[in-house]
Amino acid sequence: MMQLTGGIIVIIAFAAIIRKYETRTVLLVAGALMCFIGGVMGQFMDSFVKTMIHGSLVPTICTVMGFAFVMKHTECDQHLVHALSGLISKSHAIIIPLAMLVTWWLNIAVTSAAGAAAAIGSILIPALIAAGAAILAGTWGSAISPGNTHVAFISKMANVDVMFVVLETALPAIIASLVVAVSLTLVAAFRKEGPSKARQEALAEQGTASIVSKFKVNGLKAMAPIVPLVILVVTNLNIAALKDMGIAKVSVPAAMIIGCVVALIIARANPQEVTKDFFKGMGDAYGSIIGLIIAAAVFTKGMQAMGLTDALLTYMKDSQSIAKIAGSFGPFIIAILSGSGDAAALAFNGAITPHAASFGMNMVDLGSLAQISGAIGRSTSPVAGAAIICASLANVGPMELAKRNIVPMLVGVITFLILF
Numbered sequence: 396m397m398q399l400t401g402g403i404i405v406i407i408a409f410a411a412i413i414r415k416y417e418t419r420t421v422l423l424v425a426g427a428l429m430c431f432i433g434g435v436m437g438q439f440m441d442s443f444v445k446t447m448i449h450g451s452l453v454p455t456i457c458t459v460m461g462f463a464f465v466m467k468h469t470e471c472d473q474h475l476v477h478a479l480s481g482l483i484s485k486s487h488a489i490i491i492p493l494a495m496l497v498t499w500w501l502n503i504a505v506t507s508a509a510g511a512a513a514a515i516g517s518i519l520i521p522a523l524i525a526a527g528a529a530i531l532a533g534t535w536g537s538a539i540s541p542g543n544t545h546v547a548f549i550s551k552m553a554n555v556d557v558m559f560v561v562l563e564t565a566l567p568a569i570i571a572s573l574v575v576a577v578s579l580t581l582v583a584a585f586r587k588e589g590p591s592k593a594r595q596e597a598l599a600e601q602g603t604a605s606i607v608s609k610f611k612v613n614g615l616k617a618m619a620p621i622v623p624l625v626i627l628v629v630t631n632l633n634i635a636a637l638k639d640m641g642i643a644k645v646s647v648p649a650a651m652i653i654g655c656v657v658a659l660i661i662a663r664a665n666p667q668e669v670t671k672d673f674f675k676g677m678g679d680a681y682g683s684i685i686g687l688i689i690a691a692a693v694f695t696k697g698m699q700a701m702g703l704t705d706a707l708l709t710y711m712k713d714s715q716s717i718a719k720i721a722g723s724f725g726p727f728i729i730a731i732l733s734g735s736g737d738a739a740a741l742a743f744n745g746a747i748t749p750h751a752a753s754f755g756m757n758m759v760d761l762g763s764l765a766q767i768s769g770a771i772g773r774s775t776s777p778v779a780g781a782a783i784i785c786a787s788l789a790n791v792g793p794m795e796l797a798k799r800n801i802v803p804m805l806v807g808v809i810t811f812l813i814l815f
């Protein structure tokens with residue numbers, strides 16, 4: 396009876412999230428209700444406080460968002476976007492796969508899906524409406540970013556370094572992104588879409604085709620957003636020469652602060668204003684991202700109190716394939732319906748992933764499978780913020796972009812599932 400009641404509460408919670416009720420509120424209320432029914436109401440606050448002051452999650456996620464705010468303040472992110480967009484605009488024949496892949500790679504440095512979509516979309520989508528779907532399809536690159544919420548969550552759970560999770564996941568994710576790019580190109584070819592000469596001439600008259608050329612790209616500013624990523628990758632590859640020089644691994648918070656200092660020097664910005672924006676970004680991260688993780692932790696504790704976690708584990712223990720399918724298609728489907736893969740991935744990873752060894756997997760693999768599948772699903776959803784931005788720029792309905800993307804993104808999820 397307890398499990399049935401808990402199952403109903405979970406279904407209602409995800410239905411509410413799909414209907415766009417505030418995610419943190421839904422997860423907190425559902426978690427508190429399940430803790431109360433399960434007779435462990437005291438554990439509600441224990442989970443809340445423990446997650447609120449977590450020693451690795453909080454500094455990692457908050458400094459990443461602080462870095463993002465500094466990139467926006469110094470306009471370094473715009474210089475990177477225009478540098479990449481200039482490359483694409485000169486390659487009309489392959490604009491669709493390039494638009495998707497460049498968005499994907501940019502999203503690793505500029506971790507906001509909506510931000511990356513708006514930045515690149517405002518430049519490329521007027522030149523080719525089909526690029527709207529390609530840009531939306533590329534907004535899951537942040538899934539392998541060191542500053543990604545889920546990467547930090549998985550590293551904490553598995554007790555490994557953040558960069559271990561990134562490097563472990565990078566190759567399958569990159570291969571999946573290439574598969575998605577090829578699939579999108581095939582869809583465009585089937586629909587006979589492309590940057591026609593008439594379209595380019597019309598845009599030239601409107602002045603939209605020359606947006607990239609009017610922007611003076613500063614090479615140093617364009618490089619600033621990727622400085623932390625380069626530092627993290629290089630110092631975590633165990634290169635013997637670096638060890639001999641006494642260069643140790645650099646943490647995510649340290650890399651982000653170094654990146655901010657580099658941007659400050661390159662942009663010759665006001666240190667006081669940069670500092671204000673850095674801490675403003677940290678505060679924004681705590682309120683939105685850490686708040687979601689806190690709510691998910693409470694929700695997970697509620698599932699345990701109702702016996703749902705044990706029931707799911709018992710069902711999955713006999714088959715690794717069941718765990719992999721649940722971990723991939725569950726977050727994928729919920730993300731498409733809700734426009735966010737965070738809630739489903741965090742709930743799955745909080746409740747099931749710690750027990751990955753019970754069904755022949757490790758926590759990094761299962762956790763990454765869930766979070767990346769959720770991210771891919773969000774990049775397919777017609778109600779995601781990035782989809783609405785791309786659709787507005789392309790002057791089409793979000794559902795039109797979702798219909799173009801569903802098959803390539805499904806192929807991407809299956810590819811990632813097979814590789815893991």
